Amino acid sequence: MKRRDFVGLTSLAAGALFLPSIPGFGMGNAVDPAQLLEQVDPAIKKRMADAALNAAKSAGASYADVRIGRYLNQGIFTREKQVQNIASTESYGIGVRVIANGTWGFAATNDVSEAGAAKAAQTAVGIAKANSKVQKEQVQLAPQKGFGEVSWKTPIVQNAFEVPIAQKVALLLAANAKALDNGASFVNSALFQVNEQKYFASTDGSYIDQDVHRIYPTFGVTVVDRASGKFRSRQALSSPMGLGYEYLTPKAADKVAGPAGSDVTGYKMSYDILEDAAAAAKQAKAKITAKSVVPGKYDLVLDPHHLGLTIHESVGHPLELDRVLGYEANYAGTSFATLDKWKSGKFQYGSKEVNIVADKLQPGSLGAVGYDDEGVKTKEWDLIKQGILVNYEKIRDQAQMVGQNESDGCCYSQSWQDVQFQRMPNVSLRPGQGKLSVDELVKGVDKGIYIAGNGSFSIDQQRYNFQFGGQVFYAIEKGKITGMLEDVAYQANTQEFWNSCAATCDASDYRFAGFFNDGKGQPAQSSAVSHGSATTRFNGVNVINTARKIG
Structure with missing residues (x-):
């Protein structure tokens, strides 16, 4: 078979x-x-x-x-x-x-x-x-x-x-x-x-x-x-x-x-499926009578289980070097993060709060291996440092194309019968350096929404303009969770969104989101990848109501 x-x-x-x-x-x-x-x-x-x-x-x-x-x-x-x-x-x-x-x-x-x-x-x-x-x-x-x-x-x-x-x-x-x-x-x-x-x-x-x-x-x-x-x-x-x-x-x-009043629990290196199943039933019931969101600009507080998908689509994929070079265009296209932006050394991918690393090392992550599928020992390297684009994800036959002399160790094949090629490593947002809890992060929000879990999403052929939903949504008013919301999705472009990043919680809140079936290539292949982050705040993001008719 x-x-x-x-x-x-x-x-x-x-x-x-x-x-x-x-x-x-x-x-x-x-x-x-x-x-x-x-x-x-x-x-x-x-x-x-x-x-x-x-x-x-x-x-x-x-x-x-x-x-x-x-x-x-x-x-x-x-x-x-x-x-x-x-x-x-x-x-x-x-x-x-x-x-x-x-x-x-x-x-x-x-x-x-x-x-x-x-x-x-x-x-x-x-x-x-x-x-x-x-x-x-x-x-x-x-x-x-x-x-x-x-x-x-x-x-x-x-x-x-x-x-x-x-x-x-x-x-x-x-x-x-x-x-x-x-x-x-x-x-x-x-x-x-x-x-x-x-x-x-x-x-x-x-x-x-x-x-x-x-x-x-x-x-x-x-x-x-x-x-x-x-x-x-x-x-x-x-x-x-x-x-x-x-x-x-x-x-x-x-x-x-999660923040007080949200009734959300996250998990690190173990998972309580019984507790989560009970909470899921209660939250699904509460969603039936939840208030429908009023469209507008909101500060978003994004749980790691939600933020992982946004990292995946708006950072992980556009920094794959084969997409940047135009050699790969399957599964939502190439990349806006072109070589001229990287060579300038000044491209502000995000705010100074944004430090994103790639790696194949983190214990417990889906991408963790000792060596990739072309015999390169795995490592960690910076992709975005204090908001500036500093590197890409590459393999042995790509390094010389950008004047570098070593692979990043992210070559992978889904099976013995498929040829190995460049795949996304773990791509993660570093937690904040100063002590900051989720509740403290929420206290700084006057009008906002807390989002947990992955929902539907859409992103354009350059990995630039996007829309993301979620599983559960809670209104934040004057620093407090005030109730559940429904019909929420947010829209932005990649650079605008990451430059709106205002703060991220400390390492005590750091968790993985992950995907078993990241698709790429033609013929298509699937790989597994994790994205670590702590709960993070993004200011002034456009929120739409997904239940309302347009026009």
Whole structure:
């Protein structure tokens, strides 16, 4: 099977429509859950990798890398008091990328053997040589030292695949029960688990074995008012994380309260799905009678679980160097953040409060790995410093295009059968340096709105003009939360919005938002990425009423 959206494989049918956002789940062949715990000896993978590298060099490649990938996925789906579907799958194969005659070539195979690896390498070289006939400029790779034989593993406490399915089902059904007990009319929940067992080898001299784990609990709650016929929904305020099952063992220290009066609770490195499901039902019910927002200019106080999506779309994507250079235009276009703005050293992307970093390091984040998919050791680097655009996100064959001599380590492929290319790393807003709580941040707002959770959004082909909604909205009047609002969305352009950033809370409020299914490329690929931030205030942002007719 080819990697497809997880829902396409399962028989979730209409029940899936109530789920908030099904991840683009790369799947393979269905397997017994016990097989998800198996490992492949690195020595076997090294022999296959050497067979591919030797075959590539013999066929005329000046460079080659090999990725041997075993991708394991499990999804559990429930609705109200019943299980709808459980699926466990495995995808296993080899991808070989080469440079021959100064041109890239790629081939993949599910024949996981030394002979299969060698044949794929020979095919990749043949493709590169054919491509070279129309290549105008030769590929130039940033230098990269070999690391020899090394390994890296997501620092998990408990492998989610080791937890009995019955225990995971029981937790989801308990969350459903909490929602129903607190007024929900309908509730769906799901738990996604991913394990990427990736082996990378290259002619630079690296043999890198990595074991990457991710987890995502989620649900959708709907409350129907039978008398009026109105209904409202609220999605989970969870975030997918680069953690094991310990993420679903809530710790009191991980709770972060929203502003007083908002009835919103955030979570750091663990998540209380039972508490969130109960709160979701209450909030969905309250939304039915909530006051509809009056359009106008407001100061916005944005919770990290909401702000992550805005960072993703208005900073993460436009600073991908392939978009900036015009080589990538899928999934909402190229970028307004062109090279002339960066070269000036003066482009005010945001206010002086805006310090945004990229990284593939933060523990618990979805993007955390030891090495990327072309053997580059990962790191952290500045993108925006005190509001000024200072750098982009790039990989080995892009560095020389902007006069730099090293990759940022953000090359990734969704599977062994897809070629790796530049993907967004974790992109995060640094918390404020001075001590500042959420309540103190709200006290400085005379007329504003507090927003938590992700809603619908729209952004133009240059990642510039945008509109964002959310899950729950609360009015702020004279420094206090005064009640729930509905029908809220805000509009701005990227530079205007980030220059309206007035203050961000301190590190005690810092949390991750994340996405399992960030789409890019053609053919499309999906990757997972996190965005860290603390609650942040933006002054004088235009708010519209999404329920009102125009004209």
